[in-house]
Every structure is written in structure tokens, then in C-alpha cells.
Amino acid sequence: xASILVFGESAPGGGPAAITAELLGAATRLNAALGGDGVACxxxxxxxxxxxxxxxxAGAGAVYTAQDAALAQYGADAYLPxxxxxxxxxxxxxxxFGQTSMGRDLAPRLATRLGSAVAMDAxxxxxxxxxxxxxxxxxxxNARQVVTVExxxxxxxxxxxxxxxxxxxxxxxxxxxxxxxxxxxxxARLLEKETADxxxxxxxxxxxxxxxxxxxxxxxxxxxxxxxxxxxxxAVGASRAACDLGWYPPSQQVGLTGTVVSxxxxxxxxISGASQHMAGCGGSxxxxxxxxxxxxxxxxxxxxxxxxxxxxxxxxxxxxLKRLVADA
Amino acid sequence: MDAIVCVKQIPDPETPAAAFxxxxxxxRVVEAPGVSxxxxxxxxxxxxxxxxxxEADGGAGTISVLxxxxxxxxxxxxxxxxxxxxxxYQLNDPAxxxxxxxxxxxxxxxxxxxxxxxxxxxxxxxAADLDQGTVGSIVAELLGxxxxxxxxxxxxxxxxxxxxxxxxxxFESISTxxxxxxxxxxxxxxxxYPQLRQIMQAARKQVTVWTPADLGLDPGEIGATGxxxxxxxxxxxxxxxxxxxxxxxxxxxxxxxxxxxxxxAKLV
Ligand SMILES: Cc1cc2nc3c(=O)[nH]c(=O)nc-3n(C[C@H](O)[C@H](O)[C@H](O)COP(=O)(O)OP(=O)(O)OC[C@H]3O[C@@H](n4cnc5c(N)ncnc54)[C@H](O)[C@@H]3O)c2cc1C
Ligand SMILES: Nc1ncnc2c1ncn2[C@@H]1O[C@H](COP(=O)(O)O)[C@@H](O)[C@H]1O
Numbered sequence: 001x002a003s004i005l006v007f008g009e010s011a012p013g014g015g016p017a018a019i020t021a022e023l024l025g026a027a028t029r030l031n032a033a034l035g036g037d038g039v040a041c042x043x044x045x046x047x048x049x050x051x052x053x054x055x056x057x058a059g060a061g062a063v064y065t066a067q068d069a070a071l072a073q074y075g076a077d078a079y080l081p082x083x084x085x086x087x088x089x090x091x092x093x094x095x096x097f098g099q100t101s102m103g104r105d106l107a108p109r110l111a112t113r114l115g116s117a118v119a120m121d122a123x124x125x126x127x128x129x130x131x132x133x134x135x136x137x138x139x140x141x142n143a144r145q146v147v148t149v150e151x152x153x154x155x156x157x158x159x160x161x162x163x164x165x166x167x168x169x170x171x172x173x174x175x176x177x178x179x180x181x182x183x184x185x186x187x188a189r190l191l192e193k194e195t196a197d198x199x200x201x202x203x204x205x206x207x208x209x210x211x212x213x214x215x216x217x218x219x220x221x222x223x224x225x226x227x228x229x230x231x232x233x234x235a236v237g238a239s240r241a242a243c244d245l246g247w248y249p250p251s252q253q254v255g256l257t258g259t260v261v262s263x264x265x266x267x268x269x270x271i272s273g274a275s276q277h278m279a280g281c282g283g284s285x286x287x288x289x290x291x292x293x294x295x296x297x298x299x300x301x302x303x304x305x306x307x308x309x310x311x312x313x314x315x316x317x318x319x320x321l322k323r324l325v326a327d328a
Numbered sequence: 329m330d331a332i333v334c335v336k337q338i339p340d341p342e343t344p345a346a347a348f349x350x351x352x353x354x355x356r357v358v359e360a361p362g363v364s365x366x367x368x369x370x371x372x373x374x375x376x377x378x379x380x381x382x383e384a385d386g387g388a389g390t391i392s393v394l395x396x397x398x399x400x401x402x403x404x405x406x407x408x409x410x411x412x413x414x415x416x417y418q419l420n421d422p423a424x425x426x427x428x429x430x431x432x433x434x435x436x437x438x439x440x441x442x443x444x445x446x447x448x449x450x451x452x453x454x455a456a457d458l459d460q461g462t463v464g465s466i467v468a469e470l471l472g473x474x475x476x477x478x479x480x481x482x483x484x485x486x487x488x489x490x491x492x493x494x495x496x497x498x499f500e501s502i503s504t505x506x507x508x509x510x511x512x513x514x515x516x517x518x519x520x521y522p523q524l525r526q527i528m529q530a531a532r533k534q535v536t537v538w539t540p541a542d543l544g545l546d547p548g549e550i551g552a553t554g555x556x557x558x559x560x561x562x563x564x565x566x567x568x569x570x571x572x573x574x575x576x577x578x579x580x581x582x583x584x585x586x587x588x589x590x591x592x593a594k595l596v
Binding site: 012076077100101104105107108109111112113116117118119120121133137138139140142143144145146147148149150151187188189190191192193194195196204208232240243244250251256257259264265274275276282286287288289294297299300301302303304305306307308309312313314315316317320321324325 | 339341345346350355428429430433454456458459460461462465466468470475476477478480494495497498499501502504505508513514515555556559560561562563564565567571572573578582584586588589590593596
């Protein structure tokens with residue numbers, strides 16, 4: 001029995017994905033606010049023992065594991081019956097997923113199979129009248145709505161980096177409960193995975209992100225951004241307009257339909273700051289914009305701004321930053 | 329190859345942020361002056377996907393466009409017809425109002441069964457109003473079909489549909505038998521632009537309108553009474569940031585000043 005069940009995920013290189021600890025942090029707070037009787041984690045995959053221990057250290061009182069070679073890669077057909085079996089066994093009031101490639105695909109189908117519904121991409125979770133009040137972004141980031149799922153269990157997907165994990169505590173204990181549920185027969189089958197080779201820092205983990213937009217005027221300019229990023233230990237992002245033009249890979253797109261980032265520093269170069277772009281970077285602690293249009297929307301979110309042609313600003317900025325970083 | 333494409337009409341998502349406003353009491357978006365609602369852009373790409381799949385299959389088969397929405401939603405259907413789809417269906421009745429993703433998917437699934445299950449059901453990755461991205465998956469679950477979401481391409485291969493799914497760290501190549509549900513992302517590429525002649529032909533085409541009774545649905549199952557997700561508030565987030573513009577005579581000087589500011593703030 002647990003009141004809140006978190007569907008955890010493994011990181012591509014092994015170990016738990018950061019979102020798993022964030023979800024367990026949110027679940028622990030919600031469980032306390034709802035007066036529930038515990039937090040559990042569900043893990044589906046092939047080699048989960050280490051991740052299960054990490055989930056316990058991150059706050060799970062119980063970890064349900066379903067391990068099978070056929071579950072090594074996510075696929076809705078294979079995962080659905082297993083996920084449904086775990087929910088049945090854990091009987092939670094609330095089921096949390098990350099708003100990840102898996103979560104956004106699996107959560108709505110699972111919620112439907114359970115006779116319930118899902119609220120997607122929560123920014124904030126609160127207890128109210130015994131239910132989870134979900135604040136989420138809508139209208140391309142122009143508005144927020146507060147919703148509750150009125151059917152049970154309440155399924156919610158949660159945006160990465162929106163929730164704080166618990167302080168690490170290796171002394172936490174919990175039990176691992178193996179679940180014997182047969183993977184579903186895969187109708188849709190994964191043939192091949194093409195991993196975008198992101199040289200350097202991963203976008204979602206970066207402390208600094210340097211992003212370019214359509215105003216760069218040409219794909220070659222991204223090489224300049226990459227050099228600056230390398231000096232700063234930063235990742236390179238792009239607006240959708242730049243990605244749609246084929247100037248930069250879609251895996252680096254920041255925004256509503258791309259990656260959501262919330263670094264300490266976000267540098268937006270020749271990006272207008274449309275709401276759908278800000279939906280992906282508006283949570284950054286500090287935004288700096290270089291744009292030749294003084295009225296560009298991006299400045300409404302920026303701590304520092306330069307109004308000028310980026311081509312004239314960038315060489316000197318690169319040199320100065322290089323010098324500062326070398327001095328440090 | 330037969331396909332059904334589900335399309336939704338929404339407030340224009342390209343409405344400039346400054347012209348966007350909500351009526352907090354009514355929990356509704358106020359239509360910006362001079363900005364008409366549009367077909368959800370991802371749904372236009374979904375129509376494009378259906379047309380391309382049919383072309384690759386030799387051009388035979390029927391493409392239907394289905395929308396749940398008020399009278400004005402006919403325009404979204406007509407956009408699909410002008411692009412080259414054959415049949416239009418609209419679910420329009422006051423009883424549908426105030427619904428959520430669940431009630432929408434339920435009605436769409438009933439309509440799809442009534443039209444006849446095609447080889448492929450195509451949706452947008454998300455409607456760019458509430459930005460949820462669930463209706464396609466719920467319909468797939470209701471109809472017991474495989475689903476693959478957030479696609480940048482879809483092709484016929486060996487009697488199946490071969491898709492490329494956009495995931496956080498790259499792409500997955502997936503093959504699915506038909507019938508299947510696909511949801512299309514913007515990486516799919518630009519939809520075709522209808523010719524004037526096609527727009528005029530589409531304008532003359534009949535759109536079949538169905539009510540809940542036509543679908544065997546009880547009004548209590550749909551609309552606000554059937555909804556499982558309840559909205560409590562809708563508002564515009566306040567943004568408090570005051571931008572400090574770096575002023576200097578030359579761009580080079582501005583760059584130097586910015587670098588110094590970033591160091592001072594310990595950001596680099
Ligand atoms: C449903 C939907 C989802 C979307 N999802 C996303 C998303 O996830 N991410 C995203 O980014 N967008 C998204 N968009 C698109 C978004 O609305 C904007 O169209 C896009 O972000 C614009 O990209 P941009 O700022 O690079 O280009 P533009 O809007 O063309 O802006 C270019 C900017 O560069 C400036 N500029 C030009 N030349 C120079 C120069 N020499 N020096 C300095 N500045 C210069 C211009 O002043 C301008 O501000 C979405 C749109 C929709 C409808
Ligand atoms: N009212 C509707 N009528 C027809 N199709 C819809 C409707 N609402 C959503 N859809 C389809 O479902 C997709 C996802 O919508 P959503 O889950 O609301 O983000 C859309 O891109 C459409 O293809």
C-alpha cells in the first residue's frame with residue numbers, strides 16, 4: 001500500500017534519471033500534505049537493482065520492479081500491462097510520471113486503462129480538498145491553469161526540474177517488491193535508436209545554455225556559439241525556427257515542444273522570445289539577450305540585454321569570456 | 329489506404345504575447361481582436377501525413393477529417409478538405425461543451441467506429457491551446473490500437489508503417505502494423521498549401537454533423553458532466569523581470585561590459 005506511486009526511469013548511461021529523485025521529492029511532500037500512507041516507486045526495465053536502491057535513497061518506501069529483457073527499451077505495448085499490474089498491486093491514490101518521452105506517451109494510455117484521467121506537465125503540485133491541485137502551463141506558455149483529476153487514481157506527469165529532490169540520505173530504507181507481470185506483445189516495435197551526438201554538456205543538465213535563433217541568419221553561426229559554450233562549459237540550444245530551418249538538430253530545440261531547461265544562465269542570441277520558446281527557458285535563473293530589436297519580447301524576461309547586431313557583439317564577448325574563465 | 333485525421337480548431341497560437349488575454353472569471357481566453365481561430369498547426373501536419381501516406385500507397389483510399397467543436401470548427405475541417413482530404417465529419421452539439429480530453433476522445437472514438445476503422449488514425453502531437461497531448465493516446469487505448477507519438481516521419485514499408493519518433497536524446501525508428509494511431513510533430517515539415525481551386529471545392533463539400541445521440545452517447549457521459557479533469561483557475565503568469573540594458577558607444581564595448589557584469593554576478 002502506498003498513497004503515491006512514482007514511475008521512475010533509468011538514465012541512459014545507467015543509474016536513476018534525475019527526474020526520478022525529483023518525483024520522489026514531490027511525492028514525499030504531497031504524501032505528507034494529503035496525510036497519505038507512503039511513497040512507492042515503480043521501475044520497469046531490464047537491469048534495475050542499482051536504480052531501485054537509488055530510489056530508496058531518494059525517498060521511496062517501497063520499490064516495485066518489473067524486470068524482463070523485453071522491457072529493456074520503452075514501448076507502450078510492452079509496458080502498459082506491466083504498469084497497470086503495478087498500479088493494481090500498489091493501489092495508489094496518485095500516480096506520478098515525468099513529462100519525458102516515456103511519461104508523455106505512457107501516462108495517458110495507462111490512465112485510460114485504469115478508468116481514470118491524466119493532467120500533463122505539472123509545474124506545481126499542491127494538496128487541496130484531499131486531491132492534487134496541478135498548476136500547468138497552457139496556450140504556449142501564455143497562461144497557467146489549475147486543474148484536478150476527479151477520477152481515481154489521479155495520474156499526473158511532472159515537468160523536469162520543477163520539483164526539488166529530497167536531501168540525499170543513504171540511511172533511508174525500503175523494500176524491493178518484484179512484480180511478475182508479463183510484458184505485452186509489442187505490435188509497434190523499436191527497430192533502431194539514433195542517438196543525437198551532443199558533444200559536451202547535455203542541454204537539460206547544463207548550468208549555462210547558449211542558444212541561437214533565426215536571427216543568426218545562417219547555420220554557420222552555431223559554430224561560434226559552440227566555441228563560446230565550450231569555453232563556459234555550457235550546452236548549445238536553439239529556437240524552433242532555427243531547428244525547422246535545419247540549422248541545428250531538433251534534440252537541441254528549447255521550448256514548448258522541445259527541451260525544457262532551467263539553467264543558472266541562459267544566453268539568447270538573435271531569438272525573439274516567443275511565448276513557446278519562453279515556455280522552455282522561462283524558468284532559467286538569469287536570462288541574457290542579444291537582439292537588434294529593442295522591443296523584442298525576450299527582453300521582458302532578461303536580466304541583462306544588449307541591443308545590437310549579434311555579429312558585432314559576439315567576437316568581443318567570446319574573447320572577454322575566454323579571458324575571464326582563464327583567469328578564474 | 330484509408331485514414332482519419334482528427335483536427336481541432338484553436339485560438340491562433342501565433343497571437344503575439346501582448347495581444348493574449350484571459351477572462352479569469354469565465355476561465356476562457358478572450359479572442360484577440362482581428363485574430364481568427366485556426367486549425368491546430370500540428371493537425372495540419374497530420375493531414376499532410378495522411379496525404380503523403382496515401383500518395384506513397386498509390387493514391388487509392390479515403391481520407392476523412394474529423395473534428396469535435398462548435399460551428400466555427402467547420403473551418404478547420406475545410407482546411408483539411410482543401411488540402412486534399414475527401415470527407416468531413418463534425419461532432420457539434422451543446423452537450424459536448426465543457427468537456428476534457430477524456431470526453432473528447434470518447435466521442436472521437438465512437439465517431440471513428442461509426443465511420444469505419446481505417447488503416448491509420450492520425451492526430452497532432454498536441455493541441456496548441458491546452459498543450460496536453462493526450463487525445464490520440466486515449467483514442468488508441470479506447471480502440472485497442474497500437475500508438476506511436478511525436479513523429480517526424482511516417483512511411484509505408486513491408487505492409488507496415490515505419491515511423492521516426494522524436495525522443496529527448498534523438499530518434500527512434502519504429503515499425504507498427506495497421507490499424508495504428510500516429511501523432512505528428514512539427515519536425516514532420518511544412519504542410520502543403522491548398523490551391524484556390526481546392527479551397528473553392530472544399531467550400532462546397534458537405535460536412536456530416538453528428539450529435540451525441542448519433543454516436544450512441546448519453547449527454548451525461550460527455551461535456552462538462554462527463555469530464556474527469558476539472559479546471560479551477562486560468563490566469564496569465566506575471567513576469568517581474570526588469571531588464572538592465574548595457575549601454576555603450578560600440579558593440580565591442582557592450583560585449584566587454586556584459587562579460588564584466590556576468591562575472592560580477594558570478595554567472596560565469
Ligand atoms: C504550437 C507551437 C509550438 C512551438 N514550439 C516552439 C518551441 O518549442 N521552441 C521555440 O523556440 N519555438 C516554438 N514555436 C515557435 C515560436 O512561436 C517562434 O516562431 C520561434 O520561437 C521563433 O524563433 P526565433 O526567435 O529564432 O525567430 P524569430 O521570431 O524570427 O526571431 C529572430 C530574432 O532575431 C533578431 N535578429 C535578427 N537579426 C539579428 C542580428 N543580426 N543580431 C541580433 N538579433 C537579430 C530579430 O530581432 C528577432 O527578434 C512554436 C510555435 C507554435 C505555434
Ligand atoms: N476537439 C477535437 N476534435 C478533433 N480532434 C481533436 C480535438 N481535440 C484534440 N484533438 C486531436 O488530438 C490531438 C491532441 O490534442 P490534445 O490531447 O488536446 O493536446 C490534436 O492535435 C488533434 O489531432
